[in-house]
Every structure is written in structure tokens, then in C-alpha cells.
Amino acid sequence: MGFPGTWMTESQSVVYRVVPKCACSTIGQIMHYSDHGRFFDGDIHDAKDGLHKWALDHSQAPILDTVTGHKAYAFTCVRNPYTRVLSSFFDKICGIQRNGRRYRGNLVPKLTYEYGIEVGGEDGKQEFDQIKSFRRFLLFVRDTIRFRRPMDPDIHWSSTSGHVSTFICNGGRYDKIIWTEKFNEGMQDVIDAIETPHVVDLAAVPRFNESEGHGPKRAHPVEDYFDDLSMHLIYEIYKRDFEVFKYDFENPGNKMPIGEIDLDEVHAKLGG
Structure with missing residues (x-):
């Protein structure tokens, strides 16, 4: 099975499990910038170099080695x-x-x-x-x-926990799960935890919302x-998704999480 949906910087500083509709374009661009000092020109989903992706044949061996050996910080991002x-x-x-x-x-x-x-x-x-x-x-x-x-x-509408779980079930372990709703705070924790060839100033990073403007x-x-x-x-x-990522089912109007994510609980419940 391997690690579908997994991206890694070429410097192997960080591993990211993509979850569609959860700031993935922005995260991919931040990873690209952290290695190359520039953003990818276009939609990061189209990039065939500058970033290791499980979908690219030449990337699979380094991703497999890094993830199974837990040689780099691994994270993902979830959403209400x-x-x-x-x-x-x-x-x-x-x-x-x-x-x-x-x-x-x-x-x-x-x-x-x-x-x-x-x-x-x-x-x-x-x-x-x-x-x-x-x-x-x-x-x-x-x-x-x-x-x-x-x-x-x-x-794009299959459960977030389903995406997150494949990484665990195939031998990976997350160091951090961030919320889209508290993106800057969570992403800063990731940046602080890793060493990158180029410094990332999160306040200066534009939002790469590739889906914006597609629909009404x-x-x-x-x-x-x-x-x-x-x-x-x-x-x-x-x-x-509500249970392990701590979102409020009772109130659709409250997009913010209502508790802290317990990584041990996530690995136990989604790793079966």
C-alpha cells in the first residue's frame, strides 16, 4: 500500500500527509519554499519536481525510508x-x-x-x-x-480520518496534527520543530487557495x-472525524475545535 497522499521536502526535513480541502495548497507551497527559497510557479498539485510525492515513482523509496524509519518530523492538517x-x-x-x-x-x-x-x-x-x-x-x-x-x-469528501489513517496503518507516525481553523499557530509549531534550508516567515506567506473562485x-x-x-x-x-479531531458536532455554526487532539488516541483509533 505504501504512503499515498504523502509529500516530503527534497531535503527530507519534513513529511506531510495531504488531506484534500485542508489547506494542502498552502502547506505544499510552504514546503517547497523551505527547500528552494521560492514558491512553485503554479498549482503545487501539478509540481513534478521540487517536492517528493508518493505519486512520483522516484519519490517512493526516499519517502518509504524516511517514514518507516521516522527519520523526519511528520504532520497533517484537518478541518471541521x-x-x-x-x-x-x-x-x-x-x-x-x-x-x-x-x-x-x-x-x-x-x-x-x-x-x-x-x-x-x-x-x-x-x-x-x-x-x-x-x-x-x-x-x-x-x-x-x-x-x-x-x-x-x-x-474531497471522503472522511479526513480515512486519509489520516492510511499513514498510520502502513507504518507512519505523526508528530503533529494541525487544524485548518488555527493554521498559523499550528504551522508555526511545525516550522519551529524542523530545520530547513530556507527560513519561512509564515506572516509573509500568501494563502494559496487553488479552489477559490471555482464555484458560486x-x-x-x-x-x-x-x-x-x-x-x-x-x-x-x-x-x-468529530471524535478524534475534537470538533463540535452539536453546533454546525462553530467551526473551531473544542478540545486538544490526543496523538496517542489518534494512533490507537485510526491505526487498527
């Missing part, structure tokens, strides 16, 4: 399940992607036909009932995760999208 799944809906379902097309080709027409989801027209810019469409999208998300139909779950703007507060049924579905899908 309510805001993460909302972000996935507006970016991946309603939005036009970097290539000028809809995400995953025929996915949106399929959702329109089978679940009655609206996405704001051809360009994603027309008015539509965001709340109704999002709640129908949640049914689709539940179907992909619980029943693997009408397709396997997508990495969210028209309502987060909590308006979640009624009792939606919250039930969210708990069914993301129960472990």
Missing part, C-alpha cells in the same frame, strides 16, 4: 467536517475546474438527473437554491461512502445548510 463538505460542494460540484470543465466529466449531469441537484447553470453563476441542492448532495455523499454507489467516494459564493451561514436530517447524515459519515 461541516465546512469541509460544504467547501467540496461549492468547489467540486458547483464550480468550473482549472481545465475549464466540470469536475470528473459526467458527474454533475449524473447528480442533476439522479439526485435533483442544481449547480447554478452551465457556468455555476446563476441563482439556485443552495440549501436544497447541498442537502441532496449530502445524500449522494452518504451513498458513495456507505454503499459505494453510484460511485466510490471521492477524496456561499449565500448563507454554515448552520443554515444543516437541518436535523443533514446533521444525522453528517454524523453517520464523519463521526470519527
Whole structure:
């Protein structure tokens, strides 16, 4: 199985397990800068050099050696399940992607036909009932995760704990898990714990939100999208995320964590 979704600096100063929709573009760019003194010109997900990635054949041996031997500081970044799944809906379902097309080709027409989801027209810019469409999208998300139909779950809405766990199950161990909601604070802890060829001034790092502008703007507060049924579905899908990463299930309007992450608990619960 190895370490899918794992990135490492070429200097092997730090290892990062990517979780989609959790500041991964910014983290990747910080890692690139820490080695090369400059940001990657473009979307860091497209970079084929300047950063070790498990998806690149030449990177697998050094990542495997470093992770299994715990020779470098390893971390990941997580996000509140309510805001993460909302972000996935507006970016991946309603939005036009970097290539000028809809995400995953025929996915949106399929959702329109089978679940009655609206996405704001051809360009994603027309008015539509965001709340109704999002709640129908949640049914689709539940179907992909619980029943693997009408397709396997997508990495952008499959559970954060699922992404985080593969690293543990295959022999890795995290030194730190940071929250997207307290990004600067958590990322500073990571930077302070490692030695890099170039100094990173976190205050001067721009936010590389590669999904911003893909889709329509969210028209309502987060909590308006979640009624009792939606919250039930969210708990069914993301129960472990709320538990181990200490988010507030009871209040969709509170995106902030409500406790400290216990790394021993994470390794015990997600390492089985």
C-alpha cells in the first residue's frame, strides 16, 4: 500500500500527509519554499519536481525510508467536517475546474438527473437554491461512502480520518496534527520543530487557495445548510472525524475545535 497522499521536502526535513480541502495548497507551497527559497510557479498539485510525492515513482523509496524509519518530523492538517463538505460542494460540484470543465466529466449531469441537484447553470453563476441542492448532495455523499454507489467516494469528501489513517496503518507516525481553523499557530509549531534550508516567515506567506473562485459564493451561514436530517447524515459519515479531531458536532455554526487532539488516541483509533 505504501504512503499515498504523502509529500516530503527534497531535503527530507519534513513529511506531510495531504488531506484534500485542508489547506494542502498552502502547506505544499510552504514546503517547497523551505527547500528552494521560492514558491512553485503554479498549482503545487501539478509540481513534478521540487517536492517528493508518493505519486512520483522516484519519490517512493526516499519517502518509504524516511517514514518507516521516522527519520523526519511528520504532520497533517484537518478541518471541521461541516465546512469541509460544504467547501467540496461549492468547489467540486458547483464550480468550473482549472481545465475549464466540470469536475470528473459526467458527474454533475449524473447528480442533476439522479439526485435533483442544481449547480447554478452551465457556468455555476446563476441563482439556485443552495440549501436544497447541498442537502441532496449530502445524500449522494452518504451513498458513495456507505454503499459505494453510484460511485466510490471521492477524496474531497471522503472522511479526513480515512486519509489520516492510511499513514498510520502502513507504518507512519505523526508528530503533529494541525487544524485548518488555527493554521498559523499550528504551522508555526511545525516550522519551529524542523530545520530547513530556507527560513519561512509564515506572516509573509500568501494563502494559496487553488479552489477559490471555482464555484458560486456561499449565500448563507454554515448552520443554515444543516437541518436535523443533514446533521444525522453528517454524523453517520464523519463521526470519527468529530471524535478524534475534537470538533463540535452539536453546533454546525462553530467551526473551531473544542478540545486538544490526543496523538496517542489518534494512533490507537485510526491505526487498527
